[in-house]
Amino acid sequence: MTRRTLLWCAAGMGLIAYPLLVNNFWLVQIGGRTLGFGTIALSLVFLVAYGGMLSLAQMTVAGVAGYAVAYFTAPVAGVGLLLPWPLALLIALALATLAGLLIGLLAVRTLGIYTLMITLAIAMAFYFLTLQNYAIFNGYTGFSNVQPPVVAGVDFSRALPFYYLSLAIAAACYGAVRHITRTPFGLALQGVRDNPRRLRSLGYDVARVRVVAFAIAGLLAGLGGILNLWLNGSISPASVGINPVIDVLMAAVLGGFLHPIGAYVGALVFTVVDNFAINFIARERFNTLIGLVFLAVVLFSPDGITGLLRRGRIWLEEKVARLNRRRGRNAGSSSPMQSRQET
Amino acid sequence: MTPAEQIDTAHALDIEGVVCRFGALVAVSDISIAIPPGERHAVLGANGAGKTTLFNMISGDITPSAGRIALFGEDITSLPPQRRVLKGLRRTYQKSLVFDGLSVRENLFLAERGVRGRRFSVLAAARNEQENAKTEALAERISLMAKLDSPAGELSHGEQRQLELGMALAGNPRVLLLDEPAAGLSLSERRQLLGMLETLPKTITLVIIEHDLDIALQAADRVTVMHNGRMLAAGTPEEISANQTVHDIYMGKNVN
Numbered sequence: 001m002t003r004r005t006l007l008w009c010a011a012g013m014g015l016i017a018y019p020l021l022v023n024n025f026w027l028v029q030i031g032g033r034t035l036g037f038g039t040i041a042l043s044l045v046f047l048v049a050y051g052g053m054l055s056l057a058q059m060t061v062a063g064v065a066g067y068a069v070a071y072f073t074a075p076v077a078g079v080g081l082l083l084p085w086p087l088a089l090l091i092a093l094a095l096a097t098l099a100g101l102l103i104g105l106l107a108v109r110t111l112g113i114y115t116l117m118i119t120l121a122i123a124m125a126f127y128f129l130t131l132q133n134y135a136i137f138n139g140y141t142g143f144s145n146v147q148p149p150v151v152a153g154v155d156f157s158r159a160l161p162f163y164y165l166s167l168a169i170a171a172a173c174y175g176a177v178r179h180i181t182r183t184p185f186g187l188a189l190q191g192v193r194d195n196p197r198r199l200r201s202l203g204y205d206v207a208r209v210r211v212v213a214f215a216i217a218g219l220l221a222g223l224g225g226i227l228n229l230w231l232n233g234s235i236s237p238a239s240v241g242i243n244p245v246i247d248v249l250m251a252a253v254l255g256g257f258l259h260p261i262g263a264y265v266g267a268l269v270f271t272v273v274d275n276f277a278i279n280f281i282a283r284e285r286f287n288t289l290i291g292l293v294f295l296a297v298v299l300f301s302p303d304g305i306t307g308l309l310r311r312g313r314i315w316l317e318e319k320v321a322r323l324n325r326r327r328g329r330n331a332g333s334s335s336p337m338q339s340r341q342e343t
Numbered sequence: 344m345t346p347a348e349q350i351d352t353a354h355a356l357d358i359e360g361v362v363c364r365f366g367a368l369v370a371v372s373d374i375s376i377a378i379p380p381g382e383r384h385a386v387l388g389a390n391g392a393g394k395t396t397l398f399n400m401i402s403g404d405i406t407p408s409a410g411r412i413a414l415f416g417e418d419i420t421s422l423p424p425q426r427r428v429l430k431g432l433r434r435t436y437q438k439s440l441v442f443d444g445l446s447v448r449e450n451l452f453l454a455e456r457g458v459r460g461r462r463f464s465v466l467a468a469a470r471n472e473q474e475n476a477k478t479e480a481l482a483e484r485i486s487l488m489a490k491l492d493s494p495a496g497e498l499s500h501g502e503q504r505q506l507e508l509g510m511a512l513a514g515n516p517r518v519l520l521l522d523e524p525a526a527g528l529s530l531s532e533r534r535q536l537l538g539m540l541e542t543l544p545k546t547i548t549l550v551i552i553e554h555d556l557d558i559a560l561q562a563a564d565r566v567t568v569m570h571n572g573r574m575l576a577a578g579t580p581e582e583i584s585a586n587q588t589v590h591d592i593y594m595g596k597n598v599n
Binding site: 009061139179181182183184185186187188190191193194195197198200202203204206208209212216 | 390402404417423424425428429433434436440441442443444445449452454455457458461463465466467468510514522
């Protein structure tokens with residue numbers, strides 16, 4: 001337990017001290033992007049890991065929140081309505097939650113591959129809506145020049161404040177997911193995953209548990225979507241097209257569904273490859289490269305990078321235990337606590 | 344509730360002429376059973392007799408094609424399964440259905456919370472002293488105290504059967520449907536189970552599907568025998584053990 005707490009403290013301090021070690025590119029384009037994109041992936045990991053439901057519409061929900069913030073804070077050419085930013089954020093998050101809820105209402109009638117198909121259909125429908133609708137979504141152009149607000153003299157469009165804002169939101173979302181899994185609702189959701197029929201025979205409305213999970217995932221994706229919008233400064237149909245929709249799934253699978261932290265690990269790997277692939281290969285080969293990384297992970301560690309890490313830890317612990325036993329035989333007396341600290 | 348509907352309140356469970364058709368196949372045909380409160384009722388029959396289908400209709404997993412089911416005089420024929428549970432109906436399954444990924448404690452907690460309400464709470468954690476006391480009392484009853492924090496998926500077959508029973512006992516069950524509770528248990532485990540069933544208070548009405556004639560006849564006040572979806576015989580254990588047709592079925596003779 002203490003070792004785990006220590007690890008978390010170290011990780012937290014590392015994330016807080018990260019800006020001291022890197023330049024603005026690593027701070028915003030890698031750090032900030034990982035945290036925002038990772039939060040969208042987290043909403044998917046939440047659905048898959050605890051509810052056993054795979055949705056392809058999480059980027060769409062993030063897009064709903066992004067478009068809402070853009071519409072209410074950065075109107076262009078007669079499209080949009082300027083509102084105070086707290087109100088705009090509130091509306092955006094409410095819309096994202098509602099979108100999650102509505103998608104859930106449709107999706108929970110299906111299972112497995114059919115959930116995937118129906119959420120993909122919703123994602124594509126939303127993409128074409130944003131492309132063809134000018135009254136609300138401003139069509140092909142979308143919205144640009146969307147700036148995060150200045151709060152109490154802190155300008156969140158600057159690199160350092162934006163990084164800390166992203167870190168705070170991501171940490172809150174991650175903490176919320178960890179907390180929810182331990183609450184009665186979270187246990188019921190895991191019950192749905194393990195055995196919906198049994199849960200029904202205990203007095204639970206299984207469909208309602210699933211729909212509420214989709215709404216919670218909608219809120220998480222909405223928060224990630226707003227960070228994503230502020231990072232890019234713009235949103236357009238390309239932000240909710242097939243590629244970003246698949247990217248979320250890719251990041252989640254890369255990280256693995258064993259643990260919610262996998263969402264951020266996967267998002268980090270994805271973002272790093274996304275940013276540096278151009279140094280090695282032509283831009284149009286990016287999909288080939290990320291595809292190969294994806295294949296390698298799925299082939300060698302089906303439970304993603306977190307699965308790989310977990311197996312590595314178990315292997316290391318066994319190795320240490322073996323070493324201790326041998327040392328114990330040789331020295332005649334062994335102190336496992338001491339040797340654990342040495343590793 | 345109108346007075347006319349209250350006539351049946353004498354019965355814990357009233358099954359009137361229920362039929363279950365799957366296309367052309369009639370799995371259960373015109374079964375009527377009235378079970379007074381506190382009775383231990385056994386449903387016997389060979390494989391494919393329609394016993395589990397009958398249970399599925401009582402618990403709401405399947406909607407009957409015809410007929411009526413009432414719980415303490417209240418018509419529950421078209422109620423979804425989770426609403427029947429809140430009215431005091433519980434069941435176990437022939438093949439253990441437990442939440443493999445959750446611990447024994449969490450399995451029992453879900454069962455407790457399911458019948459008590461506030462199932463969607465996300466504010467407080469599920470583990471606190473008050474909740475722990477409740478789940479531990481339940482675990483004590485099914486002798487799984489030692490396994491409280493093991494994942495249910497890692498329990499032995501017998502332990503999973505115990506957990507299955509424990510989850511059905513959560514809250515205050517009024518009618519308990521047990522679908523072959525002794526399936527796959529060793530002789531000593533069977534004896535333990537029988538002892539446990541005997542300690543259940545008479546406020547719980549028990550309906551047990553059982554393959555094992557000895558267990559069924561020992562534990563039951565009354566017995567219904569099903570064959571090919573129809574009701575073949577009904578009576579006290581003594582009457583049933585004296586019934587030649589029942590013996591023929593169990594010995595594998597062709598009875599129509």
